Amino acid sequence: MGNIEKLIYSGLCPCKNLEYWSATICGLQHLRGLSLDGSIPEDLWQLESLEKLSLNMVEIRHLPDSICMLKHLKSLEISNCLLIEQLPEEICRLECLEELYLCSCTSLRDIPNSICKMKWLKYLRVVGCDKVEKLPEKLGCLKYLEKLELGRCKSLQGIPNSICEMKCLKRLDLSSCDQVENLPEEIGCLECLKELNIFSEGISRLRLPQSIFQLKGLRITGSREQLQSYGFTSFTESYPGSLNFYAVEL
Incomplete structure (x- = not known):
């Protein structure tokens, strides 16, 4: 394993006693993609060329600080890590990160303010993180x-007004965020916004600000009942064959 110089992607099954493998993989200087199930090598920082890291079902409460030293990392996915309670505050050191996925991390409580310093981030996905109540104000x-x-974040209370400064934002997904009642009043400033998903399986309390109707070409997805409550009378099935997903285009 140590002689492999150009391994592009490696997956590891959820095994507990592979210390030798973990120590060896950190010597792969040309590794660009790595998917780990079950355990994380302590010396990840040695993977200088790593661009994509996927962690699935890792049984730890905190990510090792060494992750923040992967200066070429562009994509970080953390999925089904049920015990992780927080992300490192130093995660902003991932200066090249373009994609951050946090999926079904049911113990995660908040998103560190430092992610607001990740100036090249293009895709932020926080889905099924039941305990996240708020997002960074900035x-x-x-x-x-x-x-x-932000789909299925059941405890999320609101969206910071500062998102109206995201002039490149094209998609906003708030599906099944049932505690969110208001969108920022100035959301109409998001001229690039083309998709808004507000689908709710129950009674939605979300209010649409008047400025949103300035966004011509915006596609809003929700349940039939939701769209009717906003005064829309003409809409189409958003996903043909799916249950109660409808869309309207402004």
């Missing part, structure tokens, strides 16, 4: 963010 500092997906 999230709008992510000037190049194109997609903000």
Whole structure:
């Protein structure tokens, strides 16, 4: 394993006693993609060329600080890591990061304010993170963010007004964020916004600000009942064959 210089992608099954493998993989200087299930090598910082890192079902409460030293990392995915309670505050040191995915991390409580310093971030996906109640107030500092997906964040209380500064934002997904009642009043400033998903399985309390109707070409996805409550009378099935997903285009 140590002689492999150009391994592009490696996956590891959820095994507990592979210390030798973990020590060896950190010597792969040309490794660009790595998917780990079950354990994380302590010396990840040695993977200087790593661009994509995927962690799935890792049984730890905190990510090792060495992750923040992967200066060429462009994509970080953390999925089904049920015990992780927080991300490193130093995660902003991932200066090249373009994609951050946090999926079904059910113990995660908040998103560190430092991510607002990740100036090249284009895609932020926080999905199925039940305990996340709020987002950083200065999230709008992510000037190049194109997609903000927050689906199934059941405890999320609101969206910071600063997102109205995201002039590149194209997609905003708030599906099944049932505690969110208001969108920023100035959301109509998001001239690039083309997709807004507000689908709710129950009674939605979300209010659409008047400025949103300035966004010509915006596609709003929700349930039939939701769209009717906003006064829309003409809409189409958003996903043909799916249950109660409809869309309207402004």
